[in-house]
Amino acid sequence: MQSTVKGVKIRGICACVPSHVSYYEEELKSFPFSEHSSRKLGKVMGxxxxxxTDPKTTLCDLGSYTLDYLIKKSFVNKDSLDAIIFVAQQLDYPVPGNSKVVHGNLKLNQNTHCVDLYENCTGFIAALFQASCLINAGLNEVAIIAANSGACYANIKDRNTYPLIGDAAGVAIVSKSSHVDDNISFAFRHDGTRSNVLITKAGGMRMPISEETxxxxxxxxxNYRSLNDxxxxxxxVFHFVMDEVPKIIDECCRLKGLTRKDIDYFITHQPNRFMLERLADLMEVPREKLFNNTGEYFGxxxxxxxxxxxxxxxxxxxEINRYRVCFAAFGAGLSLASATLNLGKLDFCRMIEHPGNGAFKYEL
Known part of the structure; x- marks a missing residue:
C-alpha cells in the first residue's frame, strides 16, 4: 500500500526509557553457552x-509519564489534544485499551479521541499514518504513544532474543501544517504466510497460557524457552531485511520524487548493530546516515x-535544523513499513528516564 498525506508534520518527539540498566556482561552467565562464545557474539552483534522496566511498571505507566512530562513542560496543551493513538503489542488490561488508561491517568478532555493499535516493530509508522489521516480529516493535533515492554516475553536463558529486547515509550506530536513541504509519503507491505518466523505462540485465544505452555x-x-516466550x-529475519527493506525504502522515496542519495538520515527499526551495518552497506548508504547504535544502549x-x-x-x-528523513521498520507479520518526510525545527526532541515503581505522573 502506498499513500501521501499532505498538510501534516511531526512537531515534537520525546522518548522515555526505564532507569534500570541490564548489562550483557552479567546476563551471559545465564546463557547455556560458554562465556567466551557469548562475548564473541556480543561483540559482533553490538x-x-x-x-x-521493573515489575511494577507497565506500558501505560511509560506512556502516561512521557505525555505528562510534555504537558507539565508546556510542550503540549492537554485541552487542545484532539486524539491519542496508543500503539503496542501488549495491554495493561484485556479491557479497556491502553489509550483509555492513559486518558484516565492524565484526566484528558472527554472530547479527546482514543485509538489503540495492536502492532509490532512497524507500529510507529502505522500510527503515524493513522494520525496523518486524522489530521487530514480535520483534527489539529494528535499524540502518538508507541510503547514496548518486551522483556517479559523473552526468556533470559534464550540468547537468541533476550539480549535484543528493550523497554521504552516514544511520544510524537503530529499536527496540521500549511507549509507546502509538509507532507508524508508512506509504503506498507505484509507477508502473513511467514508469521511463524517471529512469533509468541502462547498467550492468545489460539493457545492460552497453561501449565503445558x-x-x-x-x-x-x-537456547531455553517456553511457548510463552x-x-x-x-x-x-536477516534475509527478509536484506531482501525487502531496500525495496520499500526506494518505493517510498519515489513517492516524493527522491532517491536514497537525497535522504539526510535513515531512522530505522533497531534490531541489532550487525544487521543495520550490513543493511547500510548493501544500500550503499554511509553508516553515519543510518543509525545502528540504539539497540546497543537501550535494546x-x-x-x-x-x-x-x-x-x-x-x-x-x-530542534534547530530540518532534514529529509526516511523512517523504515520491519518485523513480525512479516511486515514492512516506510515513511519519507521533512523532519526538524521541532518544538522539542527530548529523551527522559522513567523512575520506575509504576509512576505515571511526571514530578516537576
Whole structure:
C-alpha cells in the first residue's frame, strides 16, 4: 500500500526509557553457552546494555509519564489534544485499551479521541499514518504513544532474543501544517504466510497460557524457552531485511520524487548493530546516515525504536535544523513499513528516564 498525506508534520518527539540498566556482561552467565562464545557474539552483534522496566511498571505507566512530562513542560496543551493513538503489542488490561488508561491517568478532555493499535516493530509508522489521516480529516493535533515492554516475553536463558529486547515509550506530536513541504509519503507491505518466523505462540485465544505452555525446553539452537516466550528465526529475519527493506525504502522515496542519495538520515527499526551495518552497506548508504547504535544502549523496543533513535542520535539538532528523513521498520507479520518526510525545527526532541515503581505522573 502506498499513500501521501499532505498538510501534516511531526512537531515534537520525546522518548522515555526505564532507569534500570541490564548489562550483557552479567546476563551471559545465564546463557547455556560458554562465556567466551557469548562475548564473541556480543561483540559482533553490538550487545552491550539495554533498559528493562521493573515489575511494577507497565506500558501505560511509560506512556502516561512521557505525555505528562510534555504537558507539565508546556510542550503540549492537554485541552487542545484532539486524539491519542496508543500503539503496542501488549495491554495493561484485556479491557479497556491502553489509550483509555492513559486518558484516565492524565484526566484528558472527554472530547479527546482514543485509538489503540495492536502492532509490532512497524507500529510507529502505522500510527503515524493513522494520525496523518486524522489530521487530514480535520483534527489539529494528535499524540502518538508507541510503547514496548518486551522483556517479559523473552526468556533470559534464550540468547537468541533476550539480549535484543528493550523497554521504552516514544511520544510524537503530529499536527496540521500549511507549509507546502509538509507532507508524508508512506509504503506498507505484509507477508502473513511467514508469521511463524517471529512469533509468541502462547498467550492468545489460539493457545492460552497453561501449565503445558509454560514448560521450558531446549530448542534446536541450544537456547531455553517456553511457548510463552518470543521465538525468532534470526536467519530468516536477516534475509527478509536484506531482501525487502531496500525495496520499500526506494518505493517510498519515489513517492516524493527522491532517491536514497537525497535522504539526510535513515531512522530505522533497531534490531541489532550487525544487521543495520550490513543493511547500510548493501544500500550503499554511509553508516553515519543510518543509525545502528540504539539497540546497543537501550535494546530493541519494538514500535518505540524510531522515536528513541531520533531522540538519542539527533536530539537538539532536530530542534534547530530540518532534514529529509526516511523512517523504515520491519518485523513480525512479516511486515514492512516506510515513511519519507521533512523532519526538524521541532518544538522539542527530548529523551527522559522513567523512575520506575509504576509512576505515571511526571514530578516537576
Amino acid at each position: 550487545f552491550r546494555e539495554h533498559r528493562i 509454560s514448560k521450558v525446553f531446549k530448542d534446536e539452537m541450544g 518470543l521465538y525468532m528465526d534470526g536467519t530468516a 530493541n523496543s519494538s514500535c518505540a525504536t524510531i522515536p528513541v533513535t531520533a531522540a538519542f542520535n539527533l536530539g537538539e539538532k532536530l
